[in-house]
Amino acid sequence: MNIMQGRKGGWIMRRMVIASLFLLGCLMSLQVKAEEVSNPVATFAGLDKITARMIQFDVYINETVQFGSLQVTPRVCYTRPETERQEETAFVEVDEITLERKVRRIFTGWMFASSPGMNAVEHPVYDVWLVGCKQSTEVPSPN
Known part of the structure; x- marks a missing residue:
């Protein structure tokens, strides 16, 4: 009986070690x-x-710039750290000023600088897309 328990215990121990190593490898491969x-x-x-x-044109976050009959307002503009593959994303709201002088929201969503065609504003007269995000600009600050 002792011999059987020893073999069974060794088999269980080996399985636990293998499972632990597998789990450790999986955790280490996850990118933070x-x-x-x-x-x-x-x-x-x-x-x-x-x-x-x-x-x-440059626009400060939470400020609005008019381009033709469109008003463009970025809410956030993110870049990835230099240690990662570069991507610039912005959450943007775009309104159209109609001929009746009414404001109509035509776009709310994320724009990606690397894929301008994915979520660009396509209007009968104007197209607007994200080029990038910056820490500073020559445009005077609204504050």
Whole structure:
């Protein structure tokens, strides 16, 4: 009986060691998500389809800039730390000023600088998309 318990105990011990090593390997392979860097300025590109004019403009977070009949308001603009693959994302609200002078929300959502076509504002006259996020700009601060 002692011999059987010894064999069974050794088998269980080996299984526990193997399972522990597997679990440890899995935990070590998980990447820890680094904290996103919050930026005070978002840079956008705007295209006027009538005149074929394209401009870049900087907007401070929670401030509104008008581009044609559109009002662009970034709420946050994040970049990843330099140790990760670079990605810049912004949560943006875009309103249209109608001919009746009413404000109509036409876009609320995330924009990605690396994929401008994914969530760009597509309007009959204007297109707007995120170019990037910045820590500073030459545009005077609203404060």
